[in-house]
Amino acid sequence: MFQSFRSAMTWIHTWFGLVLGFVLMGAFFFGALCVFDREIDKWAIPEARFEVQPMPSFDRVLLPEFEAMSPSLETMQIWGIVADNRSSLIDLVSIHETSAQGDARTERVVKMLDPRTGKVTNGDHFKIGSEFFYPLHYSLTLDWQGLGEWIVAFSGMMMLAALISGIVIHRKLFREFFTFRPGKGFRRSTLDLHNLTGVVALPFHFFFAFTGVLIFVGQYFPIGTTQLAQLHELHEQLEIGESKIPTERSGHAAPLASVDAMMAEARRRWAAHGMPGEVGVIHLRFVGDANAHVAIYPAATNSLQDLLNGVHFNGATGAVLQVDPAPNAVQQVAGFLTGLHLQPFRHWPLRWLYALGGLAGCVCIATGLLFFVEKRKHQHAKQGSQAIHVVDALAVTTVTGMVIATLGILIVNRLLPDTLPAGWPRHDDLERYAFWFAWLLAMAHAFWRTAPVAQGRMAPAWVEQCWTITVMSVTAVLLNWITTGDHLLRTLSDTYWPVAGLDLALLTVAAIAALAGRKIKRRAENASMIAESVAQDAARA
Amino acid sequence: VRDALLLIAAFVTSIAGMGWLALSMDVHWRQVCGNAFGSPAPTKRLRALGTLGLGTSLVLCLSVNHASIASLVWVMALTAAAFSIAFILTWRAHWLRLLFPPARPTAG
Numbered sequence: 001m002f003q004s005f006r007s008a009m010t011w012i013h014t015w016f017g018l019v020l021g022f023v024l025m026g027a028f029f030f031g032a033l034c035v036f037d038r039e040i041d042k043w044a045i046p047e048a049r050f051e052v053q054p055m056p057s058f059d060r061v062l063l064p065e066f067e068a069m070s071p072s073l074e075t076m077q078i079w080g081i082v083a084d085n086r087s088s089l090i091d092l093v094s095i096h097e098t099s100a101q102g103d104a105r106t107e108r109v110v111k112m113l114d115p116r117t118g119k120v121t122n123g124d125h126f127k128i129g130s131e132f133f134y135p136l137h138y139s140l141t142l143d144w145q146g147l148g149e150w151i152v153a154f155s156g157m158m159m160l161a162a163l164i165s166g167i168v169i170h171r172k173l174f175r176e177f178f179t180f181r182p183g184k185g186f187r188r189s190t191l192d193l194h195n196l197t198g199v200v201a202l203p204f205h206f207f208f209a210f211t212g213v214l215i216f217v218g219q220y221f222p223i224g225t226t227q228l229a230q231l232h233e234l235h236e237q238l239e240i241g242e243s244k245i246p247t248e249r250s251g252h253a254a255p256l257a258s259v260d261a262m263m264a265e266a267r268r269r270w271a272a273h274g275m276p277g278e279v280g281v282i283h284l285r286f287v288g289d290a291n292a293h294v295a296i297y298p299a300a301t302n303s304l305q306d307l308l309n310g311v312h313f314n315g316a317t318g319a320v321l322q323v324d325p326a327p328n329a330v331q332q333v334a335g336f337l338t339g340l341h342l343q344p345f346r347h348w349p350l351r352w353l354y355a356l357g358g359l360a361g362c363v364c365i366a367t368g369l370l371f372f373v374e375k376r377k378h379q380h381a382k383q384g385s386q387a388i389h390v391v392d393a394l395a396v397t398t399v400t401g402m403v404i405a406t407l408g409i410l411i412v413n414r415l416l417p418d419t420l421p422a423g424w425p426r427h428d429d430l431e432r433y434a435f436w437f438a439w440l441l442a443m444a445h446a447f448w449r450t451a452p453v454a455q456g457r458m459a460p461a462w463v464e465q466c467w468t469i470t471v472m473s474v475t476a477v478l479l480n481w482i483t484t485g486d487h488l489l490r491t492l493s494d495t496y497w498p499v500a501g502l503d504l505a506l507l508t509v510a511a512i513a514a515l516a517g518r519k520i521k522r523r524a525e526n527a528s529m530i531a532e533s534v535a536q537d538a539a540r541a
Numbered sequence: 542v543r544d545a546l547l548l549i550a551a552f553v554t555s556i557a558g559m560g561w562l563a564l565s566m567d568v569h570w571r572q573v574c575g576n577a578f579g580s581p582a583p584t585k586r587l588r589a590l591g592t593l594g595l596g597t598s599l600v601l602c603l604s605v606n607h608a609s610i611a612s613l614v615w616v617m618a619l620t621a622a623a624f625s626i627a628f629i630l631t632w633r634a635h636w637l638r639l640l641f642p643p644a645r646p647t648a649g
Contacts, residue, residue, distance in 0.1 A: 178563045178627040200623040203616045336609055347610055349548055353617035360624070 009165040017162050017368050018391070020155040023140070025365045025398045027152055030137035031208070032358025033129070033406070035343070035351050038086040039498035040129030044413045046484045047125070048089045049499060053115040055083050055090075055279040058259035061118040062092065066284075069094040069109045073288035077106060081282040083115070085299040085346050090115050122418075126428035128409060132435070138212065141432075146219060153216050159209040166198055173199060186523075187374045194367035197360045204357035205364070211341035244321045245312055246291035254290040257318035265320065266296040266311040275309065290316045362399075369395040373453065381456030389454040393446040393461070400465035401442030403509065407472035408438025410506075414479035442468075457531075458524040466517030473510035477503050544605045551601035551615070555622040558594020560640045561587045563626050572634040575646045583643060590641075595619065 002008040033040065042048045056062065062081060069092065070076045080093040089112040098107045111120040126132065135141055142148030167173060180196050182189045198205070218224070224232040240247055263279050270277050280299025286292045292315025310324040327335060343351065373392045380388040412434035416427060424430070442465060449461035480503060481487040488507075491500035563569045565587035570578055578584070598618060602611040629636050638644045 175566070175568070178559075178566075178569060178623065178630055180627050180631045182631060196624075196627055200627065201620050204620055339609070340613055345610060347606065347614070350610065350614050350617060353614070353621055357617060357620060360620075 006169055009168040013162055013165040013169055014372065016158045017365075018372055020158050021365045021369055022394060022398045023151060023155040024159055025362055026140065026402065027137050027155065027212070028358050028361035028365065029402055030133045031212075032355045032362070033133045034137055035355040035358070036498075036501070037127075037129030037134050038084070039501060040133065041127040041131075042088065042498040043480065043502045044128040044410070045089070045121075045125045046486075047114070047121050048087075048112075049484075049486065049496065050088050050116065052086060052088050055081075055263065055282075056113075056115040056118060058263065058282065061115075062113070063256070063259070065092055065111065065113060065118075065120060066094055069111060070096050072096075076287055077285065079282075079284040079287065082280070083299065084280055084344070085278070088115075089113065089121065092120070124426045124428065126413070126431050128413060128431065131428070132409070132432065133406075138216070149216055149219055153213055153220060156209045156213040160206065160213070163198070163202065163206055163209070167202075170195060170199070187371065190367050190371045190374060194364055194371055197364035197367070201357050201360040201364070204354075205361055208341060208357070208361075211337050215338050215341060246286065246293055246314075248291065249286050249289040250291040252290040253288060254292065254316035256284075256287050256292060256315050257313075259284075259294055259315075261318055262294055262311075262313045263296060265313075266298075269311055269323065270298055270309060273309075284315060287315060292316050293321070366395070366399045369398070377453055378456045381454060384454075386454055389447075389450055392453040392459055393443070393450040396446035396450060396459065396461045396465060397439070397443040400462065400469060400513075401439055401446060403469050403513075404442045404465060404472060405435050405439035407469065407476055407506075409435040410476045411472060411479060414476065414483050458520070458527060460524075463517045463521045463524070466513045466520065469513035470510045470517070473506040473513070477506050547601050547605045548614070551598045551605070552618050552622070554594045554601065555598035555615075555618045556625055557640055558591045558596075558598060559619070559622040559626040560591075560629075560637050561594055562591035563630060564637060564641055564644060565591060569630055569634075569637075570644065572630055573637045574644050583641075587641065598622075 002011065058081075066079045070079075075097040076094065077097060078093070078095040080095075081090060082093070083090040092111045092113055094109045095106050096109075098105050112125065113120050132141070138152050139146075139148035140152060142151070170176075176192075176195060177199060178196075180189070180192045182192075184192075259282070263282075266279065267276070275298070277298035279296055281295075281297040283295040283297075284292070294313040294315045295310050296313070297310045312321045312323070313319065314321050339345075343354065369391070373388055373395060377388050377392075380386075409431050413431055416430060420427065420430075425433075445465070446461045449464060450459035453459045477488070480499070486496075486499055488500060488503050491497075491503065564573060565584045567578060599611075599615045602615040602618065605611065606614060626637075
């Protein structure tokens with residue numbers, strides 16, 4: 001079928017890249033935004049705009065809230081507290097059994113608590129960063145049967161294939177390692193940028209595609225419930241036998257001992273092991289029973305494996321039941337590979353490098369799509385084919401359309417009042433609709449305004465969407481100022497980086513989009529002038 | 542502050558290392574100096590300097606963070622350094638003369 005190995009690799013690279021590039025672009029772009037997910041949350045929820053606090057007292061502050069969240073102690077299953085090292089508001093999760101219509105089900109209640117006042121926040125806030133962009137980047141928020149996760153995982157697999165086939169078809173991998181020639185014609189410079197962003201950031205692309213696929217391995221190789229189900233069950237029973245952690249209620253009521261004392265003991269143990277840290281996660285089960293279990297984990301800050309250092313207590317007596325054993329070699333490798341992707345640490349230089357790596361991935365995919373169009377558009381124009389029109393429209397939709405959708409959700413977040421009129425959908429639903437609606441509009445515009453590509457000309461959609469991005473970015477910054485009073489001068493002088501950083505990033509996006517729009521426009525004008533003079537020469541001849 | 546300075550040093554050495562590696566390539570030497578290598582060609586010296594630069598950067602990263610994080614910082618620093626050198630070569634190639642004094646246009 002193919003004349004050489006290289007031509008087979010070219011085929012794979014081109015066609016899988018084209019079909020899945022659109023998905024990968026989303027995974028990379030929203031993945032890059034997720035580096036700052038908690039910061040985006042703070043921009044979107046003005047009540048969360050304060051410094052990160054230490055874990056408040058459980059006995060005095062958190063316990064009453066949990067008691068209010070659960071109908072009764074008999075039906076409580078899990079109380080969880082998550083206070084990671086970058087969120088200012090603390091998440092309280094209560095899961096309890098409900099026996100509606102006779103069969104046992106569970107209900108989950110989630111509240112956000114302000115640790116300074118000890119009060120839960122009012123209203124339904126939407127954490128755009130950690131509850132929307134984050135799931136979007138690995139599941140496209142297509143939850144039906146885990147379809148989105150399958151699509152993204154398959155795309156991740158093909159990304160690995162594209163990286164390897166890309167290396168095979170690249171003729172001058174080392175000779176052109178540092179090469180970018182913007183003056184050598186559009187097609188050459190696009191390919192240069194594609195190669196540069198692909199090759200130089202190759203370790204990043206490879207490890208993120210690989211670990212991303214690896215994190216969801218249980219989804220597509222569910223051997224624990226299929227081929228190895230018996231071994232899995234046996235192992236589980238063995239573990240339960242060895243562990244001192246209770247797995248069910250004893251039936252004897254007993255009040256909960258002081259969890260504050262347990263937190264102090266956990267901190268003391270971490271410090272004694274040379275890993276001093278704050279409490280990040282608390283997990284309680286069977287509260288009110290003699291078998292109550294309290295697990296306390298540190299907030300990961302310094303290494304990729306902090307979360308494996310849990311200390312377990314008997315909730316009724318406050319005695320230490322056991323400490324998580326040191327991870328074995330397999331757990332250490334797995335912890336490193338998933339940790340490098342999920343980045344629980346607070347290392348800001350590394351987080352920025354990750355964000356830039358993700359954006360380099362976007363540039364790589366986008367230039368690949370542009371190169372595909374540039375290479376074929378004149379040929380397609382001669383043949384009168386519309387295929388390239390579709391590809392260019394989809395490229396506009398994914399590159400500029402995606403940014404427009406992102407700005408759309410930020411703008412609507414700032415426009416919606418805190419309390420919505422009765423009968424309206426919830427905040428999170430409205431903001432989600434805004435996101436998809438903005439993207440849909442951008443797509444419709446892209447299809448309408450890329451028609452000239454089919455005649456071999458530049459599509460005006462690119463310039464118009466660049467202007468739209470500029471206007472929307474500035475609007476988002478202004479709306480943040482108007483609705484919260486937090487303008488850049490204030491956030492910068494307070495050095496409140498989560499909000500100042502996002503505002504500055506929005507203004508940078510506005511400037512880049514304006515510059516790009518101007519450049520594209522000028523180039524399109526030059527191209528049409530040349531085309532006209534060629535036509536005039538031809539007419540004269 | 543000490544950690545921040547060491548990290549900055551790690552970034553600087555990785556950029557210098559990548560710069561030296563780029564200079565050891567004929568095509569980039571031409572971009573920087575406008576002419577081909579003189580003889581003897583400094584290729585080996587430049588490659589050794591480049592390797593030393595990247596190696597120093599790794600040691601500096603390891604002195605700041607736990608090895609798991611330091612390895613990631615190093616790999617990402619190399620990526621950022623390679624991008625910086627590529628863009629310097631595109632727009633301000635003569636800046637790289639600073640890295641290697643013998644790299645200057647020879648008269649005639």
